Amino acid sequence: MNKKFDYKKNSNKSKKFAGDFKEFVSNIENPTQVTIDKISAKDKGESFSVFGLIDKVVQTGGPTIFYITDGTGTLALKAFEGAGVRSYPHIDVGDAVKASIKIEEYQDELEGEVAKLWKLQDKDKKEFLDGLEKIERDRAKVTPIPFLVDSPILEKLKERMVIAATAVRLAIIQNRPIVVRHHNDTDGYSSGYALERAILPLIEKQHASVKAAWEFFTRAPCDAPMYEIDDSIRDTAKSLSNEAKFSNKMPLVLIVDTGSGEEDLLGILQGKVHGEDFIVVDHHRFEEDVVSEHTIANINPFLVGEDGAAYSAGMLCTELARFINPDPNLNITQIPAMAGLSDRVDNPEAIKKYLEIAHTKGYTKEMLGEIATVIDFVSSRLRFMEAREYVEVLFGEPMKKQKALVDLLAPYIRGLEKKGLEMAKSARKLEKFGKLTLQTISIEETFHRGFWPRPGLMVGILHDYAKEKEKLSNLVTVGILADAMTIRATDEADFSVQELIKYLNKELPEAFVEGGGHKNAGSIRFMPSKKEKVLDLFKKFVGK
Missing domain, CATH: 2.40.50.140 (Nucleic acid-binding proteins)
Structure with missing residues (x-):
């Protein structure tokens, strides 16, 4: 950094x-x-x-x-x-x-x-x-405000947040476009939306124009949990076109709820070749920090000796958004509780405090859970669309319309989840490895294409069922596709996605395994022709 x-x-x-x-x-x-x-x-x-x-x-x-x-x-x-x-x-x-x-x-x-x-x-x-230069520097200067909750993790990240917020404010003042790229789930959308709510009013004020918010800001979801070279090239191509047609500058790109790993580096370097600058806000574990030196700021709890499982990206981005724009009327303070709950953050004290803040805005824990469910569902239908106005409704602009939408869609989505669970239960396989239970399900043989819940969520639902209803505390659940696996594990399983990837690449380098996530939850990809060998090695890994 x-x-x-x-x-x-x-x-x-x-x-x-x-x-x-x-x-x-x-x-x-x-x-x-x-x-x-x-x-x-x-x-x-x-x-x-x-x-x-x-x-x-x-x-x-x-x-x-x-x-x-x-x-x-x-x-x-x-x-x-x-x-x-x-x-x-x-x-x-x-x-x-x-x-x-x-x-x-x-x-x-x-x-x-x-x-x-x-x-x-x-x-x-x-x-x-x-x-x-003096006017711009003075206007861009950030005076940190208190975090929404007291947290040693946030305090350790404060300097990085100040640097990032200053860079964002300066980009706005210098009429530089801003691109926010986020993961395509509730935490990712929470991250991107919180930043959007902070940045857009500053752009409109800078240009005295509501239309400027469309020219100088873009928020776009990434389908994969990484800033793939495909996303990077699309962002750069669009920016170069705008530079040629409208004399726009190359953008400042914020990658949120992803961006920390080696798999993100190529996309970042590709953008830098063309004059883009980058800020990363993430909470996922990485093998080696290869990203920070190529960014203006890299905000991740792991970089300050803390665990990313304690703060989701939506929680971090809401706090960053308040540094960028301290206006108390941004309507984002309910977001951290929802983002943390949806991403299963292991930080009860912070979640409790964020929930108390959400309650003052009229949101209960149950309502936030329903909203998160709808956001996950809608995001799978929007795919790569920005859908700014629709997303505003999802996050409570206006709250009355948000409630009506959630009341309509949540029961329908819960019905799909119930149906998916019954299908998964009928098709799963359970194997014992000592005290550990391995639960596997073949996604493509069980669900038709485009089925909801999508694979990652379906694996999570099946995992929760086995853990909570069947009391399987020492459990690893795997959703198997032709060229990928989605994984969930309990703490008792003493499992690590990162260690699994190391093991597979050592034992089967020709499968070219890659992936990431958290210690107990993540995904891997591999050569389709090596699927059976990867699965065999997976079983050996959990059986060790």
Whole structure:
């Protein structure tokens, strides 16, 4: 992890300068000078002068649109010399300018109609950029607020959260797009949504535009529990296209509820080749930390000597979101309890405190469980869609609509789970290895394609049934597919997904086993042709 965020690396600067900036300003007759953040709808029809850095230039079939930023906000300036004619062709992205403008409104958004545009030179430009840098740095600065719960784990992660929050705030101020990639389950969605609720208001304020939230922010689920090269290439391709078409910058990418393992590294490095930067927020175990040196910040309890099973990503991201945007009205404080419960976090004290917070928002433990069930189900249907408005309803915007949706879908989903459990019970196999019971089920031979619950959840339901109803305390449950296995284990089984992967790669390297997760819950992938040999070795592993 970089211990200090490098502001200058992420800023536009000019190396040449000359002249007296103050004299330049005073010698030009102009309207009242203001900063962009002081301009509002009540100023429509008024004339001002503004200084700014050209962040983007868009040539329309009519006027030329210059997007400028002065550190306090962003404003579109419209200059017209003829239909489709490039106005002020000597002024381009990266130039510092002074503009005399009249405030107008277009499609419900404020813009400046250009009367005159001057390009700052040499020392004038340097003085402006130095001032811009200070304004941006001051605005990006994070003043940590108390965590929602007292926790030594969170305290150990605080410095990393401050660095990450500062980088996110700076990206917003510098009009840099932000991409949030999250795992496709309740904890992953909780992580991504908490960050979304914190970031979007800041983007809208920066651009004085609701539409900017769609241009400068994307949240997208990953189907696999890792940032695969496929996801990375899609993110990069879309960003390069936006850079070419709209002069957008390459994004800051936040990978949450995944991103810590060696399997995530290639995707991160691929994005960095094209100018993307990365922040990781995760709680999964990794064999070796190969990611931190390639990120602005890597937030994971394992990196500070703690267990990731004590904090889910949704819990961590909600606390990070509050550092990014301390507004108490974000409507996210009920999320940690739901995320922790859905991910079976082993931290009773923190869960109890988060539940107390959720209760003040009108959420019971039972209701949070029902919401989590619906989120898991809906996420399997949305797949790679962002579905921002639908996800807002899932998380309580508005709460009345959320309750109606959950009341409708939860009984239907519970019925599917009950049916799935009966099918699984009829098809499972139980084997004894000393005191340990191995429960296996062939997923593809038992359930049709697209069946709900999906394999990982179905294995969990079957595992819970055997543990709670049949009192099998020393238990490992495995869902077997053609090229993968999903695994759940009790503490008494003394099982480790990571140790299993090491063992399989040592005994059967030609199967090319990979995977990850927590100690007692995870998944592995392997060559389909080696399935039977992998299963045989799995049984030897649990029988040791």
